Amino acid sequence: MTLRNLSASITGSSNITNIQITESYSQLSASAVVECSTTSLNLGDAITIALGYDGSTTDLFKGFIKKRERIRPDNIYRLHCNDLLGKAVDYFMASDDPENPFKRNNISSLNLVKDLLAQAGISNVTNTEPIPIFTWGTSEEGVKFNLQSVADAIQFVAQTTGNTIYYDSVNDIVEFRGRKPYVDVGDVAVAPAFTTGSAGNILSISYESSSDRIRNRIVIYGKGNIHATRSAASPYVVVDQTLVLAHELIDTQVLADGSAEVNLTILNRLGETYNIDLEGSASTRAREVHNLTESFIGASNRPVFLYSVSHSYSESGWVTQVVAIP
Amino acid sequence: MASLWKFGTVDIYVEEQNRVRPIKRAELNVLDAVASTYHFFGAASRRNRLMGLVIGDANMITLDSDAINDTTRTLTSDQGSLGSFKIDGDIEADRIRHVGAFIDGVSYDVTTPIYRITLEVIPVV
Numbered sequence: 061m062t063l064r065n066l067s068a069s070i071t072g073s074s075n076i077t078n079i080q081i082t083e084s085y086s087q088l089s090a091s092a093v094v095e096c097s098t099t100s101l102n103l104g105d106a107i108t109i110a111l112g113y114d115g116s117t118t119d120l121f122k123g124f125i126k127k128r129e130r131i132r133p134d135n136i137y138r139l140h141c142n143d144l145l146g147k148a149v150d151y152f153m154a155s156d157d158p159e160n161p162f163k164r165n166n167i168s169s170l171n172l173v174k175d176l177l178a179q180a181g182i183s184n185v186t187n188t189e190p191i192p193i194f195t196w197g198t199s200e201e202g203v204k205f206n207l208q209s210v211a212d213a214i215q216f217v218a219q220t221t222g223n224t225i226y227y228d229s230v231n232d233i234v235e236f237r238g239r240k241p242y243v244d245v246g247d248v249a250v251a252p253a254f255t256t257g258s259a260g261n262i263l264s265i266s267y268e269s270s271s272d273r274i275r276n277r278i279v280i281y282g283k284g285n286i287h288a289t290r291s292a293a294s295p296y297v298v299v300d301q302t303l304v305l306a307h308e309l310i311d312t313q314v315l316a317d318g319s320a321e322v323n324l325t326i327l328n329r330l331g332e333t334y335n336i337d338l339e340g341s342a343s344t345r346a347r348e349v350h351n352l353t354e355s356f357i358g359a360s361n362r363p364v365f366l367y368s369v370s371h372s373y374s375e376s377g378w379v380t381q382v383v384a385i386p
Numbered sequence: 387m388a389s390l391w392k393f394g395t396v397d398i399y400v401e402e403q404n405r406v407r408p409i410k411r412a413e414l415n416v417l418d419a420v421a422s423t424y425h426f427f428g429a430a431s432r433r434n435r436l437m438g439l440v441i442g443d444a445n446m447i448t449l450d451s452d453a454i455n456d457t458t459r460t461l462t463s464d465q466g467s468l469g470s471f472k473i474d475g476d477i478e479a480d481r482i483r484h485v486g487a488f489i490d491g492v493s494y495d496v497t498t499p500i501y502r503i504t505l506e507v508i509p510v511v
Contacts, residue, residue: 061422061423061424062421062422062423062424063424063426064423064424064425064426065425065426066425066427066428115500256416256417256418257416257417257418257419257421258416258418258419258421260416260417260418260419261412261416262416262417263415263417264417267416297400315508339414339416339423340425355418356415360449374427375410375412375427375428376399376412376427377412377413377414377425377427379414
């Protein structure tokens with residue numbers, strides 16, 4: 061028998077009854093929902109959520125209050141929060157002069173993302189440019205963004221270049237990385253390993269393989285007549301499955317070719333997914349690689365990429381739900 | 387003779403009393419483990435349930451009033467004061483049929499209503 065005392069710490073809040081934290085590769089901004097009977101937090105206030113055992117907690121979420129509810133008859137507050145990139149979701153780009161929108165020329169993907177995030181007041185962004193480097197706005201017209209959120213703009217840049225954007229709350233920095241959504245060459249698994257048995261942590265697990273998300277043909281339509289196509293055989297599909305990316309901001313053949321190649325690499329692979337419920341773990345974060353061992357599923361020390369991680373903390377215990385991709 | 391138990395000033399001739407202290411401990415079961423893992427979340431408030439007699443409509447009206455107004459009262463037992471409490475949940479009261487009663491040394495004639503009540507109270511911390 062293992063006994064643990066749950067510990068939770070939230071800025072300016074006490075009598076906590078429920079916490080949900082969700083971070084995901086596909087979700088630009090991590091989110092959290094907190095229920096408590098006492099809080100001094102108001103809209104826009106900074107919030108840090110830490111979870112742990114036996115009085116020792118680890119910060120798992122840093123962000124801002126987006127919505128605040130008061131609920132009766134339960135007499136509780138429900139706080140909805142987003143991390144720093146929630147600003148990018150909220151900030152809608154609309155230039156004063158429609159003829160003079162946000163525009164850049166000859167700019168790398170990282171610098172473009174930095175300039176876009178600056179529109180939303182976010183300046184703590186990585187300085188490491190992902191490889192390969194793509195250049196935007198090489199024509200005289202440049203690359204323009206208007207009438208869309210900063211989040212949509214940077215996610216378009218990220219998707220086109222095969223990169224991902226997320227807020228690293230531990231180091232307080234927005235990352236822009238060529239992190240693929242699966243275990244890649246050179247990945248090193250970190251603790252804890254996901255295992256069963258008396259020293260294990262897996263409460264439940266399921267595994268599926270699917271061809272639904274495979275795209276073995278990528279078609280890019282850019283500005284004017286710019287276009288690119290890449291395809292490869294897949295043993296898992298019975299007919300070619302195509303992804304189309306079409307945008308006038310893809311204004312060079314190099315950008316179109318690069319986008320087709322990187323998206324084919326990411327998407328032309330078997331869709332294997334593990335859904336795992338773990339005993340609550342503060343050392344389990346999205347985008348990490350961990351080793352998985354479970355006999356019925358047939359995984360033995362198999363490295364898996366954590367596509368999404370959700371922490372659920374309540375009187376039913378602390379459970380960490382993971383979607384993992386090998 | 388007054389009762390030993392009182393909610394505020396209302397005499398309750400308690401016949402039974404029980405208390406419950408719910409502990410919030412979740413049981414998790416790791417696959418292939420041979421023992422459970424428990425997560426202690428905390429504890430809920432102690433709940434006291436009193437079952438006994440209340441004499442007269444005036445006392446019942448007072449209890450009703452305390453319940454609907456969420457009034458905090460001192461709960462007194464045979465062991466002395468138990469602290470401040472509120473009525474929670476339903477006040478169940480069944481009027482007893484009688485032709486005269488003798489309770490704790492006091493006689494009540496047939497016109498005096500006597501109720502057998504069940505009352506749940508929670509401490510105000």
